[in-house]
Amino acid sequence: MASNGEVQEAAVRVIGGWACPYAIRVFAALKLKAVDYEFLQEPAGRKSELLLRTNPVYKKIPVLLHRGAPICESMIIIQYIDQVWASNGPAILPAQPYARAMERFWAQYVDDKVIAPALLVLRGLTDGDKDNAAAQVSNALQHLEEAFVKCSQGKHYFGGDNIGFLDLVLGSHLGWFKAVEKIAGIKILDEAKYPEITAWADRFCAHHAVKDVMPETERLVEFSVNSAVKTKPSN
Amino acid sequence: MEKTPENVSQQAAAAEAPLKLLGSWASSYTHRVQLALRLKGLEFEYAEEDLGNKSDELLRLNPVYKKVPVLVHGGRSLPESVVILQYLDDAWPHIRPLLPSDPFDRALARFWCHFADDKLGPAVGAVFASTGSEQEAAVRQVHENLALIEAELREGAFKGRRFFGGDEVGILDVVLGCGSYWLAVFEEVMDGVRLVDADAFPLFHAWLRGFEALDEARDTIPPVDRLLGYARGVRHMLLGLAGAGDGAAAPTAAAEATAPVPAPAATDIAVDI
Numbered sequence: 001m002a003s004n005g006e007v008q009e010a011a012v013r014v015i016g017g018w019a020c021p022y023a024i025r026v027f028a029a030l031k032l033k034a035v036d037y038e039f040l041q042e043p044a045g046r047k048s049e050l051l052l053r054t055n056p057v058y059k060k061i062p063v064l065l066h067r068g069a070p071i072c073e074s075m076i077i078i079q080y081i082d083q084v085w086a087s088n089g090p091a092i093l094p095a096q097p098y099a100r101a102m103e104r105f106w107a108q109y110v111d112d113k114v115i116a117p118a119l120l121v122l123r124g125l126t127d128g129d130k131d132n133a134a135a136q137v138s139n140a141l142q143h144l145e146e147a148f149v150k151c152s153q154g155k156h157y158f159g160g161d162n163i164g165f166l167d168l169v170l171g172s173h174l175g176w177f178k179a180v181e182k183i184a185g186i187k188i189l190d191e192a193k194y195p196e197i198t199a200w201a202d203r204f205c206a207h208h209a210v211k212d213v214m215p216e217t218e219r220l221v222e223f224s225v226n227s228a229v230k231t232k233p234s235n
Numbered sequence: 236m237e238k239t240p241e242n243v244s245q246q247a248a249a250a251e252a253p254l255k256l257l258g259s260w261a262s263s264y265t266h267r268v269q270l271a272l273r274l275k276g277l278e279f280e281y282a283e284e285d286l287g288n289k290s291d292e293l294l295r296l297n298p299v300y301k302k303v304p305v306l307v308h309g310g311r312s313l314p315e316s317v318v319i320l321q322y323l324d325d326a327w328p329h330i331r332p333l334l335p336s337d338p339f340d341r342a343l344a345r346f347w348c349h350f351a352d353d354k355l356g357p358a359v360g361a362v363f364a365s366t367g368s369e370q371e372a373a374v375r376q377v378h379e380n381l382a383l384i385e386a387e388l389r390e391g392a393f394k395g396r397r398f399f400g401g402d403e404v405g406i407l408d409v410v411l412g413c414g415s416y417w418l419a420v421f422e423e424v425m426d427g428v429r430l431v432d433a434d435a436f437p438l439f440h441a442w443l444r445g446f447e448a449l450d451e452a453r454d455t456i457p458p459v460d461r462l463l464g465y466a467r468g469v470r471h472m473l474l475g476l477a478g479a480g481d482g483a484a485a486p487t488a489a490a491e492a493t494a495p496v497p498a499p500a501a502t503d504i505a506v507d508i
Contacts, residue, residue, distance in 0.1 A: 076349070077342070113300075
């Protein structure tokens with residue numbers, strides 16, 4: 001890809017952050033579909049001109065730019081990728097309508113209702129009772145453990161033989177699960193309680209489409225510590 | 236799953252299986268599903284839930300959220316209105332699609348559906364649950380959100396369209412439409428609050444008139460006097476609880492406190508758009 005002088009804009013660009021689970025799932029989805037993309041790392045502490053222009057409503061990452069056209073919201077982006085590059089490799093969402101609906105239901109559960117909000121508390125990014133948040137995640141993982149059995153039908157991923165939508169949505173949080181275990185000194189991915197999810201987590205993180213975009217735990221812990229230091233008042 | 240002859244006929248057989256909807260008459264989330272089913276011409280059995288006294292069936296079919304609507308199709312249950320709407324399109328793809336076929340247009344429709352439930356709905360709910368300066372701030376938020384939609388109608392993604400879906404209603408019309416009726420109802424209940432001014436939001440206003448005139452919408456949306464009575468009851472309850480405790484958390488407080496019969500818990504009320 002050209003990077004100086006006459007720059008030819010890449011057909012697929014992602015405005016995101018290396019530590020952001022929502023961006024990570026977009027990177028992984030593109031890798032699953034073997035789509036080359038240019039990663040535009042958002043600068044720390046401020047929002048780029050491009051982000052503000054392409055996502056004026058939410059001003060948040062990730063944003064997918066496909067030939068300049070912006071698509072926002074990670075779950076919407078993944079479905080877009082699945083549709084546009086349908087002929088590249090296995091489908092991200094299952095074909096069967098009920099299975100599709102179940103993956104969407106659980107994906108919404110992960111992001112909107114339970115896991116994401118609780119993780120923010122555990123990371124110290126939002127106010128809240130950490131014990132409550134940990135209990136919430138635990139409860140959610142119990143539901144997801146059962147959902148895994150139903151969705152996977154004995155295979156390796158929620159999506160079956162291949163990584164799918166729910167794998168990406170839940171899996172992209174795994175980096176922070178592990179980081180939070182260290183930061184908050186709690187056990188989240190308890191093999192005794194969630195044997196299926198724990199085994200799945202290892203498989204997911206080792207997958208070729210994921211391993212290069214999933215940040216290492218130590219890096220996330222460091223990132224978290226640095227962010228906390230910056231936002232704390234100096235006294 | 237590949238499209239083998241076996242799977243295709245399985246899917247065809249599945250499409251024939253009976254449909255049942257558990258809902259609540261004042262829930263706009265329920266209305267969304269009823270409207271979509273009517274638009275697709277699908278027969279369904281309807282079971283009204285008393286949200287103050289939920290049935291065993293509801294608790295069994297939606298153990299995660301215990302909320303309406305829940306669609307039951309061929310013995311399998313599905314909660315969450317927008318998940319259900321997309322399911323209807325996936326299961327009956329050749330009948331009146333709710334989502335556009337173009338990937339970018341689909342993404343846009345999904346984005347604004349997300350915005351409706353993530354931003355606009357809660358903002359309207361906040362107006363309804365608050366008073367004084369807090370309410371004024373919530374009203375400003377609603378106006379900001381409506382302005383974004385108005386801009387898309389005027390010069391953006393939905394420019395020149397009769398409906399968000401184009402010439403025909405689509406998923407965004409269903410999502411926004413089933414709930415926008417609360418705007419006028421709330422204005423009536425709360426003196427002096429202007430939420431959807433025809434001068435400030437002419438295109439949104441025109442769209443809403445067009446939506447409400449559809450036969451299927453008229454069959455689905457309850458009569459205004461019933462909605463007014465309901466809204467007055469909820470407002471009274473929310474204000475009563477707000478007076479007793481944390482005003483800002485009125486909807487949550489309402490859910491946790493003993494709700495006066497027959498008003499259901501505030502969190503179950505789809506005061507969101």
